Amino acid sequence: MKIGVFICHCGENIGRTVDCPRVSKACQWLPGVEVSLDYKYMCSDPGQNMIKDEIRKKKLDAIVVGSCSPHMHEKTFRKAAVDAGINPFLVEIANLREHCSWVHDDIDAATDKAIDLVRMAVEKVKRNQPLTTIEVPVTKRTLVIGGGIAGIQAALDVANAGYEVVLVEKEPSIGGHMSQLSETFPTLDCSQCILTPRMVEVYQHPKIKLMTYSEVEKVEGFIGNFTVTIRKKARHIDESKCTGCGLCTTKCPVKKKAFNSFEENLAYRPAVYVPFPQAVPNIPVIDETVCTYYKTGKCQMCVKVCGREAISFDQQDTLVTEEIGAIIVATGYKLYNIEKKPEGSMIKGYGEYGYGKYKDVVDGLQFERIASASGPTSGEFKRPSDGKEPKKIVFIQCVGSRDDSKGFSYCSKICCMYTAKHAMLYKHKVHDGEAYVFYMDIRSGGKMYEEFVRRAIEEDGVKYIRGRVSKITEKNGKYIVKGEDTLASMPIEIDADMVVLATAMIAQTEASELAQTIGIPYDKYGFYNEAHPKLRPIESTTGGVFLAGACQSPKDIPESVAMASAAAAKAMVLFGSDKLEREPVVAKVNELFCAGCFLCKKVCPYGAVEVKEMKDRNGVVYKEIAYVNEGLCQGCGTCTASCPSKSIELAGFNNEEVFAQIAAL
Amino acid sequence: MEELKKLAKELLENKTVAAVIGYQQVDDKRTKPIIVTTPEDASKLVFNEYCLNNLAVYLTKARIKNLAKQNGTTLKLGIVAKPCDIHAIVALIQESQLKREDVYIIGMNCHGVVKDYGMDFSGETLATKCTPCDSHKPLYSDSNLGEVKDTPKVSDEVLEKIQAVEKMSHKERFEYFKKEFDKCIKCYACRAACPLCYCQRCITDKTVPRWVESSPHSRGNFSWNVVRAFHLSGRCIGCGECERACPMDIPLSLLNRRMTETAKQAFAYVSGRSLDTPTLVGSYDVKDSDELFM
Ligand SMILES: Cc1cc2nc3c(=O)[nH]c(=O)nc-3n(C[C@H](O)[C@H](O)[C@H](O)COP(=O)(O)OP(=O)(O)OC[C@H]3O[C@@H](n4cnc5c(N)ncnc54)[C@H](O)[C@@H]3O)c2cc1C
Ligand code: SF4
Ligand code: SF4
Ligand code: SF4
Ligand code: SF4
Numbered sequence: 001m002k003i004g005v006f007i008c009h010c011g012e013n014i015g016r017t018v019d020c021p022r023v024s025k026a027c028q029w030l031p032g033v034e035v036s037l038d039y040k041y042m043c044s045d046p047g048q049n050m051i052k053d054e055i056r057k058k059k060l061d062a063i064v065v066g067s068c069s070p071h072m073h074e075k076t077f078r079k080a081a082v083d084a085g086i087n088p089f090l091v092e093i094a095n096l097r098e099h100c101s102w103v104h105d106d107i108d109a110a111t112d113k114a115i116d117l118v119r120m121a122v123e124k125v126k127r128n129q130p131l132t133t134i135e136v137p138v139t140k141r142t143l144v145i146g147g148g149i150a151g152i153q154a155a156l157d158v159a160n161a162g163y164e165v166v167l168v169e170k171e172p173s174i175g176g177h178m179s180q181l182s183e184t185f186p187t188l189d190c191s192q193c194i195l196t197p198r199m200v201e202v203y204q205h206p207k208i209k210l211m212t213y214s215e216v217e218k219v220e221g222f223i224g225n226f227t228v229t230i231r232k233k234a235r236h237i238d239e240s241k242c243t244g245c246g247l248c249t250t251k252c253p254v255k256k257k258a259f260n261s262f263e264e265n266l267a268y269r270p271a272v273y274v275p276f277p278q279a280v281p282n283i284p285v286i287d288e289t290v291c292t293y294y295k296t297g298k299c300q301m302c303v304k305v306c307g308r309e310a311i312s313f314d315q316q317d318t319l320v321t322e323e324i325g326a327i328i329v330a331t332g333y334k335l336y337n338i339e340k341k342p343e344g345s346m347i348k349g350y351g352e353y354g355y356g357k358y359k360d361v362v363d364g365l366q367f368e369r370i371a372s373a374s375g376p377t378s379g380e381f382k383r384p385s386d387g388k389e390p391k392k393i394v395f396i397q398c399v400g401s402r403d404d405s406k407g408f409s410y411c412s413k414i415c416c417m418y419t420a421k422h423a424m425l426y427k428h429k430v431h432d433g434e435a436y437v438f439y440m441d442i443r444s445g446g447k448m449y450e451e452f453v454r455r456a457i458e459e460d461g462v463k464y465i466r467g468r469v470s471k472i473t474e475k476n477g478k479y480i481v482k483g484e485d486t487l488a489s490m491p492i493e494i495d496a497d498m499v500v501l502a503t504a505m506i507a508q509t510e511a512s513e514l515a516q517t518i519g520i521p522y523d524k525y526g527f528y529n530e531a532h533p534k535l536r537p538i539e540s541t542t543g544g545v546f547l548a549g550a551c552q553s554p555k556d557i558p559e560s561v562a563m564a565s566a567a568a569a570k571a572m573v574l575f576g577s578d579k580l581e582r583e584p585v586v587a588k589v590n591e592l593f594c595a596g597c598f599l600c601k602k603v604c605p606y607g608a609v610e611v612k613e614m615k616d617r618n619g620v621v622y623k624e625i626a627y628v629n630e631g632l633c634q635g636c637g638t639c640t641a642s643c644p645s646k647s648i649e650l651a652g653f654n655n656e657e658v659f660a661q662i663a664a665l
Numbered sequence: 666m667e668e669l670k671k672l673a674k675e676l677l678e679n680k681t682v683a684a685v686i687g688y689q690q691v692d693d694k695r696t697k698p699i700i701v702t703t704p705e706d707a708s709k710l711v712f713n714e715y716c717l718n719n720l721a722v723y724l725t726k727a728r729i730k731n732l733a734k735q736n737g738t739t740l741k742l743g744i745v746a747k748p749c750d751i752h753a754i755v756a757l758i759q760e761s762q763l764k765r766e767d768v769y770i771i772g773m774n775c776h777g778v779v780k781d782y783g784m785d786f787s788g789e790t791l792a793t794k795c796t797p798c799d800s801h802k803p804l805y806s807d808s809n810l811g812e813v814k815d816t817p818k819v820s821d822e823v824l825e826k827i828q829a830v831e832k833m834s835h836k837e838r839f840e841y842f843k844k845e846f847d848k849c850i851k852c853y854a855c856r857a858a859c860p861l862c863y864c865q866r867c868i869t870d871k872t873v874p875r876w877v878e879s880s881p882h883s884r885g886n887f888s889w890n891v892v893r894a895f896h897l898s899g900r901c902i903g904c905g906e907c908e909r910a911c912p913m914d915i916p917l918s919l920l921n922r923r924m925t926e927t928a929k930q931a932f933a934y935v936s937g938r939s940l941d942t943p944t945l946v947g948s949y950d951v952k953d954s955d956e957l958f959m
């Protein structure tokens with residue numbers, strides 16, 4: 001076997017601490033090495049040409065490149081090798097930069113280490129097997145989980161490109177949090193007015209299959225080839241018959257049993273309801289937990305008034321399976337409910353602010369509903385306790401955000417903006433009202449964002465106080481807000497009629513359970529992890545699963561929409577070809593020796609190991625052994641480590657190759 | 666004893682089983698394994714305090730498994746098993762080596778066996794594995810035979826030895842095991858006797874590359890004995906057959922038992938006790954203790 005060694009200086013990056021000419025000279029004498037050269041930039045065109053020329057001239061069988069991390073240029077050098085007629089898996093990279101020059105300063109020692117690293121790679125490449133990339137088919141259908149603005153945008157983009165979409169939303173209607181907002185920063189346009197056309201477009205789109213009141217139950221398979229099981233919860237309304245006339249919802253005698261969650265519990269809803277008038281689809285659901293019929297077996301008022309016989313009390317949940325190629329997760333966020341300290345949580349709650357105890361201490365979304373023309377007060381500013389117009393409102397930012405001791409260390413990013421918006425909306429309607437904002441910093445990066453906050457302060461006269469509030473107490477219908485003005489270094493006390501808390505944006509309820517169902521990682525807060533914080537912010541680390549919107553981290557609408565379109569583009573990249581190419585670094589079972597203990601199957605984190613029946617000539621099964629589904633295997637090597645008899649090995653990193661590498665040291 | 670012979674005869678006659686793996690008397694203080702394939706031979710079967718072998722090991726051997734395949738159908742294999750041997754059968758089922766319906770377990774009530782052949786059965790000669798034993802009646806069986814008698818009460822020798830070894834300094838302990846392991850002649854009798862060493866090719870027999878050095882050097886002896894102990898940790902059911910098979914009297918039970926105690930303490934898991942629990946190795950629970958990780 002003839003091996004070529006090519007040592008790269010990486011400009012000064014390697015050359016500064018590793019004596020590259022000495023390395024290449026030393027490697028010349030390694031058994032099997034036919035040629036050993038060094039060059040300033042191996043990855044450059046002349047560098048690559050040098051490799052190709054040597055391969056052709058010396059008829060090399062394999063090459064070792066001593067350069068930067070294989071993450072950076074393995075592809076480049078494999079491509080060069082292929083151009084010159086070598087199998088791409090007969091290329092080994094000795095990482096002389098991240099593993100050597102960058103972490104050492106003694107030139108002699110670093111050079112010796114570099115020689116060792118190359119020698120190890122040479123021993124490995126001698127044993128490397130030529131491998132061929134694996135091709136797997138692609139199902140060109142997308143599953144979008146979550147029908148907030150991010151999910152809606154992603155679904156529309158993919159569908160408009162001509163690919164089928166299944167959009168799964170767990171609530172009875174799509175729309176997400178955006179449907180609850182009154183006006184939106186920084187332009188103050190009405191949230192519903194810009195959102196509902198998109199919701200309707202989703203509903204009418206021939207390529208979108210909308211499944212509301214549904215949840216993803218199981219995800220099997222792999223990139224391009226997922227099989228997804230979706231639970232369609234029983235609405236108790238026959239969707240094919242219901243016209244959305246809404247008679248049942250107005251006639252239902254259950255009036256004050258269930259809080260209206262769309263109105264953030266500031267109003268009630270009947271047992272049969274649509275979450276809000278513009279809901280898509282406009283088909284009600286019956287809430288079994290409060291419906292009189294489910295309690296007593298009597299009532300059936302809805303059945304009597306429904307002219308279409310659409311009510312179906314005995315409807316059951318159904319399971320639907322869908323074949324899917326790409327998954328876009330867009331499940332959004334929820335607000336930190338500071339009233340309760342979540343069980344087993346690291347957060348402590350803000351008992352001293354009296355949320356849940358004082359009726360007029362509300363959170364941001366409740367304020368959105370109060371400000372909304374379609375909300376419980378029809379857009380008039382009335383406080384929840386007595387319906388009076390508040391003349392003095394205190395807004396408190398960073399409640400739960402940026403607070404290691406009581407909440408979450410991250411910044412929720414949007415509260416500075418929506419608090420300015422809230423104060424502004426209030427001042428626009430209540431001209432003689434006073435608005436105070438307690439803030440830690442004002443973070444208003446973004447196009448027209450800083451201008452928006454300045455407008456609140458300068459044009460609308462919102463009073464900003466830099467400092468924290470320590471306590472809120474109630475006294476004769478007023479709320480005494482005690483805090484500190486840190487700029488003036490003075491304690492401050494305001495007797496407010498109402499207090500609005502900008503509570504932290506946190507991960508959805510059961511975000512981690514969904515992540516486990518799909519098989520994607522999440523951070524300690526429950527937000528989904530991107531594959532790379534800078535270069536791959538849209539992909540999850542699981543192939544074919546992309547992220548959009550606030551499920552990845554707190555985001556405003558423009559960011560959520562941008563991310564959604566990016567996720568849609570990623571899905572479409574996947575659909576750009578009929579077959580997917582996969583690295584052949586997958587586990588392979590030695591069929592002769594596998595004892596069929598299936599430990600590998602138990603430990604494989606990707607469910608890639610299956611049971612294979614070995615049959616004799618007469619078709620009789622004589623043993624069951626492990627079999628690796630190449631499409632699913634991610635090459636993690638967990639199985640190879642656990643097999644007691646080492647009967648399963650990773651192609652490209654098999655026992656022999658790795659042992660040779662170690663032995664060379 | 667008569668009921669055992671009668672049952673085995675019936676099972677063979679009515680073709681419930683293709684064979685019965687059991688014990689045959691050699692002399693009054695000695696038995697040996699026998700594989701009975703005809704109803705006539707059923708009368709040779711016995712069960713008493715001299716039935717030392719864990720016969721479950723035979724269920725893993727292809728030659729014996731093939732006995733069950735007759736004219737295109739598969740019959741069951743009958744096995745005379747002590748409660749501890751049944752733990753091995755359970756472990757084999759958990760590890761996909763056997764299906765429950767493939768075996769007919771003739772479960773014997775047991776009050777202990779002797780340490781070795783030729784000894785009279787008494788407290789002093791009770792096998793060390795029988796001292797801590799808590800299952801004198803089979804956990805799983807298709808027929809349950811035999812008298813229930815009290816087991817002699819004696820101290821737990823192996824546990825005491827483990828405690829003594831644990832008191833040693835690192836260096837002393839290393840020297841202790843080095844001395845013991847240096848006796849190993851790599852005969853692999855321990856592996857052959859173990860019902861759970863069923864690999865088709867043991868890691869020691871893998872030569873490209875070689876994981877376990879085969880030379881009689883301390884390094885090779887250590888790696889073999891440690892690999893074997895690790896491979897059996899959380900799996901060993903404590904039948905003691907490896908130690909009994911070892912011609913060099915290496916105290917293999919020390920390692921096995923120590924691992925078993927660790928599994929019990931850290932994960933409340935004892936191998937071979939339940940068909941419905943997943944195996945310890947290869948299952949994960951968020952509540953698992955992290956303490957054992959380095
Ligand atoms: C008080 C307040 C005011 C705001 N004002 C503004 C503003 O003025 N301008 C602005 O740009 N942004 C504003 N925002 C931010 C805005 O709400 C978010 O940026 C936006 O809603 C994020 O969209 P999303 O689709 O990612 O998430 P969401 O709107 O949360 O939508 C997620 C959807 O997924 C569904 N879902 C969740 N889990 C599952 C599951 N397991 N299966 C199926 N479906 C699931 C949910 O039911 C929901 O419909 C405000 C936020 C708050 C709290
Ligand atoms: S762990 Fe090894 S022996 Fe067991 S099934 Fe997997 S490959 Fe076969
Ligand atoms: S390498 Fe990893 S993903 Fe592939 S089969 Fe083994 S355990 Fe599963
Ligand atoms: S390791 Fe020894 S004691 Fe444990 S099951 Fe195997 S033979 Fe029995
Ligand atoms: S020692 Fe390990 S590899 Fe060898 S037979 Fe036993 S379990 Fe299998």
Ligand code: SF4
Pocket residue numbers: 848849850851852853854855856890907910911912913914915
């Ligand atoms: S039986 Fe004893 S001597 Fe033989 S290989 Fe096992 S430990 Fe070594």
